Amino acid sequence: MIMLAFSLISFLIMLILGIGMYVRFSAASRQEIVQSTQKLMEQTGENLEDYLVGMRQISDAVYYNVIKENDFSGQDKEIQQGMNLLYEANRDNLRSIAVYNNYGSLMAAEPVASQKEDPNVTRQDWYEQAVGEMENMHFSTPHIQNLFDDEAFRYYWVISLSRVVELTDHGVPQFGVLLVDMDYSSISRMMKQINASNNGQYYYLCDSNGEIIYHTRQIQISHGIFDENSKNAAAYKDGVYEEVFEGERRKVIVNTISYTGWKLVGVIPYSVFTHGMFNIRYFIVLLMLLMAMMLGVVNRIVSVRISRPILKLNASVMEYEAGEQPEIYIGGSMEIRHLGDSIQRSYEQIDLLMRKIVMEQNERRKSELDALQSQINPHFLYNALDSITWMIEGERSEEAVFMISQLAKLFRISLAKGRTVITVKEELQHAQSYMNIQKVRYKNLFSVEFDVEPEICSCCMVKLVLQPLLENAINYGVNGMEDCGKIRVTGRQEEGTIILSVTDNGIGMSEEEVRFLLTDSNRIPKHGSGVGLVNVNNRIQILFGKEYGLRIASEPDEGTTVSIHVPLVPYTEENRKSLEKGYRFGVDTKETTEEEQQKK
């Protein structure tokens, strides 16, 4: 997320920067193109002006040095010579020089050429213009020269400079028209030079009415293939204009040629600016992409440096929450180290508190167990002593001695050096001693049978759990039966559970009675101390958990089977201690081990 946010912000900044750069750069480039176009046009304008001034000077020279100085009737040779001199000196730019009288008759021409049969000079535009405004020189638009016969079958494209002149013929002054036909190719060449680039930008020349003098697409315009906004351009003053012509946005630069009123027009379509910027645009995009890549890497490094300690800390906290006990990650920047340290200390404190609570709970359970244990001993002792008293009263000393010896065994196991957990074997021995005592007491009114798998003898068992069951079997099962009472003690293991069962063939119980037997602690027993089954069940469950304890099965008139279910825990000193401390086997073992390790 950090990286994404960083990248997004960086990219946006870059985008804005890129667009800004592009806009700035393109504006500067546009300005540059316009300025260079203006410069070029100024230079071309000057060249054109020089050319036209040259033509005017030729016209002046012909007029003042040749025509005015000579009479056409007698000095035609001098006139021809003077005109020839001027023509030869400027032949690259000139097509012809000719003088016509006021009737349109040819007075002199250079180069000497035969005139067409009837060129109708007075009706030609240049003649009409000259006569129309006699005080001025007139530049025509380009046209085909229709005056002289050319046997090479060529028709020359010229621009005519015409003026009214005063000529003398046979001593009579009269007005005539001097025509200097400039070769259009000279102007065309100048214009072609500046139109050499093929990028869409072009220059054209028009007169003050917008009539095209030179255009790169002159014929296309006359054929209607292309159109030009020359009429509007002719109305513009010198400067830079923006216009939309035939749907195309373009810049138009206008430069007026002195004296003629011709307009040199530069046209820069906006596509030229775009075309020029095309590579720049690519370059900027490429630069942006590369910068985005680089920023991505930098952002990744920065974000990883920031987020990795947080993620590691989070992972260790999650592991902790999942039950494992990893070291809380402490690393990265000072703040994150501080955070990790705080979490670590918090967890340590929580652990400490938890252990304390567990220990307190164990202590409480042990206290409860001890209290229950202490309930049994007086109960049994009372019964046994009662039997011995009865024997001594009946002078059955041997039996009393047996009883006392059995009682001694019983108490030895009962005491068991203060242990709560003993082996199954010891418990069975205790049960046998008890049954021996009871058999004497009940004058063998019942028989007892022990059938226990030897494998379970070395497993853990809660002390004094069989005895209450046997006592109940005697009291509620076989007591009162004539010589046919049978109590069977069996022991087996089944799927990791030790099952010790006491079965009698007594009167049995109803299902309802069985149901309440372990749940109704307020039930008043008919015989004994009344702490038997509930006591045993509680003790087992305190040590081994709620899933273990007593199971009772009984059928009225058939008998009762009470089974002890405890987990199969091999009897070792370690297991015994663990169980006695309240750690349940298989569940709390690890905690026990760690606690012991800590103690160590």
Place this chain on the structure above:
Amino acid sequence: MKDSKKMFILMEGILAALVILLVMVMFWGRNGEEREKVSVIIQNADDSQWSAFKYGLRMAAQDQDIEMFVVSTGKVLTAEEEKEVIEREMKQGADAVIVHLIPGDGTESMLKRLKKRIPVMLIESSVSTGGASAHFPVTKTDQYAMGAALADALLQDYSGKLEGKKLGILSESGESWKVSQREKGLSEALGEQDVKVLWSVGSRYMEEEEAFVEALPKVDLVIALDDHSLTLAGKVAAANNLHGALVYGIGHSTEAVYYLDTDIVRCLVVPDMFELGYQSLTELSKSLRSFFYAPQEQTVPYMILRREELFSKENQEILYTMNQ
């Protein structure tokens, strides 16, 4: 963390792909600046009759940003020679060709082969001598209409009365389809006029062609159906060897205009050769720039020139193109 790494790799991958794409586009753009090449093969390419046509081609090449090259050919070009020139141009990398076709054996099959490889545009020509060129795009003038326009001019000059006039028709023998169309237009427009066509001859670059024309029987009117014939008739008439016959014709060279200007030719029908060149190349360029575009047949206009208005503004433009 893994997701973020994946996203990072994905993002960098996309950016790298874009960079590669952009570099390729830039590289391609730089290489793509090479212009298409179009070769133009016309007979007697240096002759002034093609000036306006070549100017039209040049203007179209400039407008379309195409490299155009007019192949220099001899005065007389046979169909076989023309085939060789086309093959040579293709080998030299022409992207398209504009051909003024000279009919001959195997021309159609050669063109079919050619068309499969590069776009072809014919000008003023037909594949078969019969004029059926349905398979090949042609830029042309309406030959029939020009013939008819010539007849109209003739009728106009004689107020529709040509009874008893003797006509001689001069034409290029190698341009049988074009000439036949013009002749058809002429004769159909003359209709039921009682004119007698005394002779109708082909004059294609034969030796002593002027003498040949001079030796033809005297007629009142000579109708020249193509530029070469018209300039030939003009030349003979200028030398006063056409027995006083008035010349009418179709032409597009400055010589033809000159004979009109000097009143040797009475009326000149001029096909717009500038337009012919311009449109043929423009149409071909569309086909070069679009794979799916097939060049279409183009018909260009023609003008009727009289001496009186030869130097009108419009006609000056035609003269300008002829002079290029």
